[in-house]
Amino acid sequence: AARLGLSGAGPRPLPVYTDGLAFLARGIPGAALISFEDNGLMPNYHQMTDTSDRLSFEVAWTGVGFGGEVLRSMAAEK
Numbered sequence: 001a002a003r004l005g006l007s008g009a010g011p012r013p014l015p016v017y018t019d020g021l022a023f024l025a026r027g028i029p030g031a032a033l034i035s036f037e038d039n040g041l042m043p044n045y046h047q048m049t050d051t052s053d054r055l056s057f058e059v060a061w062t063g064v065g066f067g068g069e070v071l072r073s074m075a076a077e078k
Contacts, residue, residue, distance in 0.1 A: 004066055008036070016045070029074065033067050035059055 001009035020032030036042050044050040 001066065004062070004069065006062070006066060008040075009066065012036075031067075031070055031074070033063055033070070035063055 001007075014034070018032035018034060020030050023030035034042060034045070044054055
């Protein structure tokens, strides 16, 4: 996160299950990457209002890059 200039990145507890639960339930290592607003909220997460017109593609591509870095880091630990 620091190399990419991302602030506030890191593990956070969530009051909901994420898409990573399917992996966790099967004992497969993985990570669920979720974008938060600057105020720490994610008001449209898996809701009917979670539509592409509310998506920042720039932020999404930053998340893709971050996800790649996380995967490379996980692979290097093996």
